Amino acid sequence: QVQLVDSGGGLVQAGGSLRLSCVASVRTFSRLTAGWFRQAPGKEREFVSGINWSGSSPSYSDSVKGRFTMSRDNTKTTVYLQMNSLKPEDTAVYYCAAKPGLATLTSAGEWNYWGQGTQVTVSS
Numbered sequence: 001q002v003q004l005v006d007s008g009g010g011l012v013q014a015g016g017s018l019r020l021s022c023v024a025s026v027r028t029f030s031r032l033t034a035g036w037f038r039q040a041p042g043k044e045r046e047f048v049s050g051i052n053w054s055g056s057s058p059s060y061s062d063s064v065k066g067r068f069t070m071s072r073d074n075t076k077t078t079v080y081l082q083m084n085s086l087k088p089e090d091t092a093v094y095y096c097a098a099k100p101g102l103a104t105l106t107s108a109g110e111w112n113y114w115g116q117g118t119q120v121t122v123s124s
Helices: 027-031
Strands: 004-007 010-013 018-024 033-039 046-051 068-073 078-083 092-099 118-123
Touching (some): 004 092, 033 068, 046 068
Antiparallel strands (some): 004 018, 018 078, 033 046, 033 092, 068 078
């Protein structure tokens, strides 16, 4: 069983930056595809970014492309989401996720493991 612990959220002004972290409980995490999703009040959970086991060629949703950067350090079983130029519409609970296989799927239902979520609030 893979347990994921998200952290790094907080309150920031528009234009600011935050870095989210997600630590996995098992070394086999290095063989899993990892992702970040977010969920705003009253909305469905949406895909933000994904990265395969090697850390190459992360993918992003159009809404965050050019502003967010996802990376991973398999020696620390940790993935990161660097968020720059934050906007009020980025406000949401952010969740780390993981799944076997190479495909970075954008549907939340396709992911097997989830963190508890970390709140990101961007003020205008």
